[in-house]
Amino acid sequence: MKTAEENKLSKKVGIYGKEFGGQYIPETLMTELEKVEKAFKECKTDEKFQAQLHDLLINYANRPSLLYYAKNMTKDLGGAKIYLKREDLNHTGAHKINNVIGQALLAKKLGKKRLIAETGAGQHGVATATIAALMGMESEIFMGKKDTERQRLNVYRMELLGAKVHPVTTGSMVLKDAVNATLQEWASRSEDTYYVMGSAVGPYPFPAIVKYFQSVISKEAKEQLQEKEHKLPDMVVACVGGGSNAIGSFANFIDDPSVQLVGVEAAGKGVDTDQTAATIERGSEGIFHGMKSLFLQNNDGQIDKVYSISAGLDYPGVGPEHAALAEMKRAQYVGITDDEAVDAFEYIAKEEGIVAAIESCHAVAYVRKIAPKMRKDQIIICTLSGRGDKDVASIAKYRGVQIDD
Amino acid sequence: MTNLSNIFKNKKAFIPFIVADDPDFDTTVANIVALANGGADIVELGIPFSDPVADGKVIQAADLRAFAAGVDTETVFKIVEAARQQTDVPIVFLTYLNIVFKHGYEAFCKQCQRLNISGLVIPDLPYESRGEIVPIADKYGVDIIPLVAPTSGHRIEKIAKAASGFVYVVSSEGITGERNSFYNGIADLVKEIKKYTDVPAAIGFGIHTPEQAKHMASISDGVIIGSAIVDIVKKEKQNAPAAIEKFTKEIREAVDSVNQAKVR
Known part of the structure; x- marks a missing residue:
């Protein structure tokens, strides 16, 4: 059941307020986005999924x-x-783990073996690398080169957890450029790969998924x-x-x-x-x-x-x-x-x-x-x-x- | 306004791409004319964006060169205006939706009509979001050219049925840039599109040799080449017009050899 406020917020699926949100992403990723949307919808009422999520939140996070x-x-x-x-x-x-646990379970449900993610301060990258280690998945993290320099400790933490960290050297070499690079990577390889979006941004359903978790x-x-x-x-x-x-x-x-x-x-x-x-x-x-x-x-x-x-x-x-x-x-x-x-x-x-x-x-x-x-x-x-x-x-x-x- | 679909009527089309204001205003104008003289059927002119997520390194670098030259949307319109003094070659813009959105869909499409720009290729505008610009573009006779990717699957039908101008068939997963291998189901992908529309389908992403162009032309209605030409502009700088005219002629010949084969 949608609450009154949610109805006000989203007249159309994925649209917030008058016209924020929506889906503006290359066609190459749209089928994948549809799969994510379907899996997300199902997970909300999937008892097994909810039990796993609950267990990890309590006993791991x-x-x-x-x-x-x-x-x-x-x-x-x-x-x-x-x-x-x-x-x-x-x-x-950090709070990042809440979302990452949820999305990694979604990725499993979709049959993916590899997680990719952008990170700014490194907290989301660390959380993604952590869950990938726990669940036996591969992880590759994209981080602006400038951020890898000001957050060197987190870069090492990610590597320690088994992740491959890619310093992004395009644009201003910070978070937005890391998002660009991760989107590009996903467009190049989506068959076995899930993009763990770190914030409540991106095309629908990501803002809804991140909010949910x-x-x-x-x-x-x-x-x-x-x-x-x-x-x-x-x-x-x-x-x-x-x-x-x-x-x-x-x-x-x-x-x-x-x-x-x-x-x-x-x-x-x-x-x-x-x-x-x-x-x-x-x-x-x-x-x-x-x-x-x-x-x-x-x-x-x-x-x-x-x-x-x-x-x-x-x-x-x-x-x-x-x-x-x-x-x-x-x-x-x-x-x-x-x-x-x-x-x-x-x-x-x-x-x-x-x-x-x-x-x-x-x-x-x-x-x-x-x-x-x-x-x-x-x-x-x-x-x-x-x-x-x-x-x-x-x-x-x-x-x-x-x-x- | 030039009708894009008609261009493909009796031949396979060649659609080269360059970035506006790379490396400067005058060279871009001369490059458009050179592409027309070399036999381009449609020139695809890129309006640079700060964050071109669908583009590989070569085009990203070209965007940066254009920014260094001080490019903005008005400058791109002026480039087309200057080129229009010398050539009527059909032109489409390739840019990201935010550029069009910020200018205002209405104002942007109006400019397109004034400059005889026949269509827009917008890589970050999927089928789901077309509705916000297509009715406005229609008013000004501008086609919003849809993209179909190897991953499109069940989406092909609705995309093809809504298409106008031509369908931009993405040759492989990933981003723009030269490649030596393509999605191996590309011919079937084109056939699938053809099931639902009479609008021509041209293949782009990664094509850079006459042989590849010939092959792609033989399985579709046309070939789009970007990074390979942008690379020539990078190397030749102000001398690019002569070099890209030569390259265009080579591709033209390769594509035409398919035309002739078809006639026979």
Whole structure:
């Protein structure tokens, strides 16, 4: 059964809001996309599939993740009560594993033996390599060359897990170029290969698939908060690159109009500068990477090079459902700069003893701004999408500290 | 407006591809004229895109050279305008949907009509999304040329039935670029398309020698060659027109040898 909000969001299958989403991809991949769509539809009611998914989430990925009351932050900020949804405590250290487990099971169902994936910060690549190792599948990961340099540790982790990592040297050599390369690889070899899309982007059904598997975040959070506080949160905050942890954090609250949904984009050096990745604030409608959505682009439709300190948010587009949620004003999207995110990285480490991913710290930075303006009886859930071990070296560098790595 | 399907009526067609503004404005104009003089039936002119996901290294590099020359959509229109002073050769644009979308479907198709551009090849516009541009393109007499791939399978029927201009048959899986082997069911693929439409079917992706062109022409209605010509432009730079005219004549001959065989 579709909820009222979902009907509003998708009049046609795969269309969000007025016209976001859809399928804009070379013909070579369309038959494959149809197969994925069919398998996805079936898996929702396939008891065996659901049992395997549940088992892996609980016994392998360490779910449910904690909903942790951040007492020190709450006290320090002096406003709303702050809960952190600890996706950083999942196996492999980020929310990415939720989606990857689901899609790897889909790939098995489709008879595929080889997983390919793009990665920005490396978290999705690590998660894909991990599941491939567990399930005895091959994995090849495409990562912008620039990202392989700023996330060297994750490159090594992927290789350790048995994946082949391809540094992508086309374009600006970051996440968008990695997506291009992975799409090209899939178009060249789809017979035995499944593209594990890492974010809630791409042609339908990928945005729906990623949302479905990431919705576990808000499903748990809602139940956990009910148990602790017997009510709904007033606000849910999550960072947005392509938007997978955000759509997962929002999913089960979209139909609760009292819950404010806030997506935090990477503003880089500032929303008004050219060095930004704040797609919803600065972007315009376009068609790219298989979807109609909002993109940072010039008047001719050439996609911009984008910038953020965070390799995971460094993407010129955003998932179509976020574009639709912004259009209908159901969710609000704000920008946080590099400086603010790095401050938040240090802040949450010192206040709560949590080294959170620089991506997630964009959300934390917004919480620092908004919580003091809220009443003490109000509640914020902030999703910590990943852990920050991978970022320690680059944050040190940002602060001018030399460390051997 | 030139009727694309008619071009294929009495012969096998040769459709060469170049990237607009690679390496510069004047050379592109001269290249279009050279292709026409060499015997091209239709010139496929690429409008560069920042992220050409259907294209291999050769065309990606050509797009970068065009960007270095400062290409934008207006410049491409001006190139066609300049070429139209010298030749009436039928031209189709190859570009990605975002270029057309950002310009506005209506405004873009209107420009096509003004410049006598007969059709658009848009690799990231599958059958499912044609509806948003086809009614507008129809209004201005612009064909939206569909692609069929070796993986198309049961999709062939609906794609072929909706086709106008010609059907672009993708010779193999993957992206553009020279190849020495093709999908081995390519002849059957063309036959399957023919079951559902009278619109001609031309084969492209990877073809780069006269022998390959001859073979592909013998099993279809025409041959599309891209990367091999773009490679000549890369090597010859401003001297490209003479070199690509020579290459075009060679391919023309190879394709025509099939025409003659057919007549006999």
